[in-house]
Amino acid sequence: MEERRLHFRVGLMVVASLLIAAILAVFFGEIPVFQRTYLLWIRFPQAPGVTADTPVRKSGILIGRVVRHEFADDGSVIVTARIYKDVVLKQNEVCQVRGSLLGDAVLEFVPSPDPQKPNLPIDPNQLQEGIVAEDPQKLVTDFRAEFKRAVDSLETTGKKIGDIVARVDQFLTENKPEIQEMVSIARQNLTLSKTTFENLNKMLGDEQSREQLARTIRQLPDLVGKTHQAMAQLESMLREVRSFTGPLGQRGPELTARLEASLTKLDATLDQLHLFAQALNNNTGTLGQLVHNRELYDRLNRTIGNLEEVSERLRPIVEDARIFSDKVARHPGILVRDAVRPQAGFKGVPGMSPEDLLPYQISPPPTNRPGLLAPLFQPR
Numbered sequence: 001m002e003e004r005r006l007h008f009r010v011g012l013m014v015v016a017s018l019l020i021a022a023i024l025a026v027f028f029g030e031i032p033v034f035q036r037t038y039l040l041w042i043r044f045p046q047a048p049g050v051t052a053d054t055p056v057r058k059s060g061i062l063i064g065r066v067v068r069h070e071f072a073d074d075g076s077v078i079v080t081a082r083i084y085k086d087v088v089l090k091q092n093e094v095c096q097v098r099g100s101l102l103g104d105a106v107l108e109f110v111p112s113p114d115p116q117k118p119n120l121p122i123d124p125n126q127l128q129e130g131i132v133a134e135d136p137q138k139l140v141t142d143f144r145a146e147f148k149r150a151v152d153s154l155e156t157t158g159k160k161i162g163d164i165v166a167r168v169d170q171f172l173t174e175n176k177p178e179i180q181e182m183v184s185i186a187r188q189n190l191t192l193s194k195t196t197f198e199n200l201n202k203m204l205g206d207e208q209s210r211e212q213l214a215r216t217i218r219q220l221p222d223l224v225g226k227t228h229q230a231m232a233q234l235e236s237m238l239r240e241v242r243s244f245t246g247p248l249g250q251r252g253p254e255l256t257a258r259l260e261a262s263l264t265k266l267d268a269t270l271d272q273l274h275l276f277a278q279a280l281n282n283n284t285g286t287l288g289q290l291v292h293n294r295e296l297y298d299r300l301n302r303t304i305g306n307l308e309e310v311s312e313r314l315r316p317i318v319e320d321a322r323i324f325s326d327k328v329a330r331h332p333g334i335l336v337r338d339a340v341r342p343q344a345g346f347k348g349v350p351g352m353s354p355e356d357l358l359p360y361q362i363s364p365p366p367t368n369r370p371g372l373l374a375p376l377f378q379p380r
Helices: 002-028 136-172 176-205 208-250 252-281 284-290 295-331 334-340
Strands: 036-042 055-058 061-071 078-083 093-099 106-113 128-132
Touching: 036 061, 136 176
Parallel strands: 036 128, 055 106, 093 128
Antiparallel strands: 036 078, 055 061, 061 078, 093 106
8 A cells, every 4th residue: 555655646746747748849940849840951061069959049039849860862960840830040141150169059030141032921832942061170180280370480589589599698698899889889870860950959049040041042043043043054054965966876787887887997097016026126137136246236237338438428429510510501602612612620710719610619517427217226
C-alpha cells in the first residue's frame, strides 16, 4: 500500500514538472505550441554549427527554428526551417548562417547585398539561397595570427629602436667636443640673430628710416617697369641676333664643310712643315749640312764675300760703260773724231780738273765685308 502511494506521488511529481516546463516554454515562446507555421527551404554553401532546433531570427527576434538539414546533389546544404505564419519575408532579404565564439549557430535574415532585389514577399514553396557569414573563430584565429605578427614586428621595431638609441648614445659620446662646439656656435648664432633683430627693430623704429623704406617701396613699381623695359629691349636685341644668326645656321653645313677643308689643308701644311723641320734637323741631308756643317758655312760665306768683291770691282767698269754710252748717245760723232784723233781717256782728260771728274768717280769697294747670308748661318 505504501509502495503504491509512493509510486503515485512520484508520477504526480513528474507530470507536474512536465506541465510546468510546458507552461514555461509556452510563456517564453521557445516551443510554438499555439502558433501556426510554414516550412521554408534554404540552400547554403555550408552550414557550420546548424542543427535541429537552431533558432531563426530576423532583426534579433525569433521567427522560427530549424527542423532538419540535408546535403544536396552538388554538395551544398539544404536547411528546412519552420517559420511563424505571421512573419512575412521579403525578396530583398537573405538568410545567413552566423556562428558564435561558443560554436553555436543562428540563422538570421538580413538585408540582401543586391540592391536590385524587389521589396516583395517571397514564395515559401521556392528554394531560397542563403549565405554564410565569417566564422568568429576563424576571425579570432586570424586576429591571433595578425596580433602575433604585430607583436613580432613591434619587438623587431623595439630592437631596432634600441640599436638606434645605442648608436646615438655612442655617437654623442664619441663626438661630445664637436657637439658642444656646435651648441656653442648655435648659441652664438642665436645671440647674433637677437642682435640683428634688435638692430632691425631700432632701424624700423626710426621715423626717418621708415620714411626711406616707404619711399623705396613706392619707387619699386617704377624699378619693376624699367626692368620690364630693359627686358623688352633685351628681347628685341635677341630677336635681332637671332635674325643675324639665322642665315648662319642655314649655311651651317656649308660653313662646316669649308672649315673642315681648311683644317685638312692646315694639317697637310703642318705635316710639310714637320717634314721640313725633320730634314733641317737631319745632319746627313742637304739642309742639315748647310745648317750644321761649319766648313760648308765658311766656304759659302767666303764665296759670297768673293762675289761681293767682284761686284764692287765691276761697278766702276759698269759706270764707265754707262758714261761712255751716255756720251755716245749725246755726241755720236765723237767715235769718228776719236778714231781720227785719239785722246786720253776719261781718267786723264787734259783740261779737266779733279772737281770736274767727281761725278765720274767710283767709291772703292769695301773690304772685310761679311757675307749676305751671315745672319742666317751663324754657328751654334
